[in-house]
Amino acid sequence: MNNNTLWSLRLGFSGKQAKTIAQMGLSNFLEKSFNASYDKKAPSLLDKSPTSIKELRTRRQEIKKSDPDAVKEMLKVEFQVSQEMKAWWIQKMMADDFPLREKMTCFWHNHFVCTYQKVKVNHWIYQHNQILREHAFGNFKTLTKKIVQSNAMVRYLDNVDNRRDKINENLSRELLELFTLGIGHYTEDDIKNGAKGLAGLTIGENQAEYRRLLENNDSITYFGKTGNFKADAMIDIIFEQKAVPYLITRKLLQWFIYDTPSEALVTYYGDYFRKVDFELKPLLTKIFTEEFSKETAGSKIKDPLVYILQVMHELNVEQLNPRLVAFYLKQQGMDLFNQPNVKGWNGGKEWLSSQMYLQRNNAADLLCNGRNISRRAQMTDNDMMETTSNQLLNVSLNWTKSGTxxxxxxxxxxxxxxxxxxxxxxxxxxxxxxxxxxxxxxxxxxxxxxxxxxxxxxxxxxx
Structure with a gap:
């Protein structure tokens, strides 16, 4: 069992980094991963989509005035951009020499869920994704504040409909239940009062903003404290609660190492997370270095992303269109930017239903025979994807050509x-x-x- 390959898969998406981990050691590899540069410029594919509030309003006016065929074409363009964005992200995952940032971005993507299907503005989805990337190794509390005040999140969790005269509790509830504390560590009053504190937080130019005529300025009682609290102050109060670190340490252990981590490990790393004031870099370093020395192989079912990228790496496949990888992930229930619900992908045994296992085997047969992982070469209204499934791929397996x-x-x-x-x-x-x-x-x-x-x-x- 090659432990460096195991951790290359856990800290990335294939065995590509195994030699690097072996050569520089895990600690140096982690430091390089934390400090690796990443592209902060928006991809050119977003040039096709509106970015400012003014452009969005203009587009909405065009849709109102246009005939049904023209409207369908405009929506088709936006959908195609969303598909291109999946391919753009997959390409980053495959290309990075130090892919841990993208692995963490994907972790946060499934924690702070926002889907294109609901948000319908590609630029906001990109902004959300970039916030996750920028703060992937930063401070959990800071990241939570950034995400709650992102245009994508206030749209996705309906806070655009939350105003002082008509309260919507969705964002307030998920902030506690899914993002920070978990069920059982808050009251319904905390949700109701939190929703009042979030009332009027709606779409802004670069991030969500409070609207004076929509916000609620009455005092609220939130986790035993009373005052006129808004988003940042509310999150500060949440992070004073005892349960905060354990939801994340459990999910991190599940994402990287164990489908069912022990409560002792969750508590052990959670206590440390609080001690370092919710800084992610020291927490990740502690988890990875301590678990690296243990025999932990076989404790987690591969998600579809790791499965397919590992096979592609082993076969030295370079010319496979990342759109086809995105389509395969969708078939496997891991549709990027489109989780099934606000809870995200459950993972674990759900990655290996009989249907998904059969799809994995079919993909293995196709790739090993030098064929694309989709047998269809067509464009549908649902997938808007041009495929080249009949194109033969160059595949080659590296092995020692001697011995028995x-x-x-x-x-x-x-x-x-x-x-x-x-x-x-x-x-x-x-x-x-x-x-x-x-x-x-x-x-x-x-x-x-x-x-x-x-x-x-x-x-x-x-x-």
Whole structure:
């Protein structure tokens, strides 16, 4: 079992960083990851979409005045931009030499859920995503304040409809239930009064802003404190509550290492998180360095993103359109920018239903045969995706072209991170027989068949 490969998968999306971790050590790798630069400029794909309030109002007027076909075309363009944004993000995940920031961005993306389907403004979705990226290793309280006052979040959780004469509790409830404390650590009065404090926080030019005519300026009692509290002050009060650190430490352990972390670990790291005043960099460093030394392999089912990017990396696939990867993720229930609900992807066993397992095996067959992971080459109104599924891919598996069938099997097992039992070993040796000649014509294809068989086993689905 190659521990560096295991942690390359956990801190990124494939085994790409295994050698780097081995060469520089985990601590140096983490420091490089924390300090790695990232693109702060909006991608050109957003040039097609309105960005300012003025442009959005102009677009709405155009929609009101246009005939149905023109409206459909405008909405189609916006939907296509949302699909391009998925591909843009996947490309970043695949290309980064130090992908931990993108891995954390994806973690926060599933914690502070905002979907394009509900928000419908690509620029706001991008802003939300960029806030997560910028503060991925920063302070949890600061990040919470930024997200609650983002245009995407006030639209997604209906705070645009929350005003002093008509209170909407959605954002107030999820701020407590899903973002910070968890069920059982607040009262219904806290939700109601919190909603009053958030009343009037609505769409602004670059972030959400309070509107004087819509906000509530009455005193509220929030977690035992009374005053005229607004978003920032409310979040400060929330972070004084005892339960705050444990929701996040549980979710971080689930995202990176354990589908079912022990309560002892959740509490241990949560206590430390409070001690460092909710700073994420020291918390992540502590979790990763301490868990790295333990035998933790096999404690988590791979999410679809890690599964497909690991297979692509092993096969050295470079020309696969990231739009097809996005489409595959959607089929697997991990649709970027479009989680099924505000709770996000549940993960764990839900990543490995019988249907998803079959889809993974189909993708393995297609890639190992040099074909795209979608068999369809068409554009539909729902997916708006031009595919090139008939295009052949160049795939090549790196392996040591010497030794015996058993040494080659052992090499692949080490890279693919599972130990075989006697039955599996017999299966592998039936595929790659004792007299296998690594120099013979067709040797590459024989090892590729073995690899394909290995990645379709239940054992490969876990890390």
């Amino acid at each position: 069938n058993k040494s080659i099997i052992a090499e692949l097992q080490d890279r693919l991170l599972f130990q075989s039992n006697d039955d599996l070993q017999k299966d592998w040796e039936a595929l790659l027989k004792y007299d296998f000649n690594p120099k013979a014509e067709g040797a590459d294809n024989a090892v590729l068949r073995l690899f394909n068989n290995m990645i379709k086993t239940p054992e490969f689905q876990i890390i």
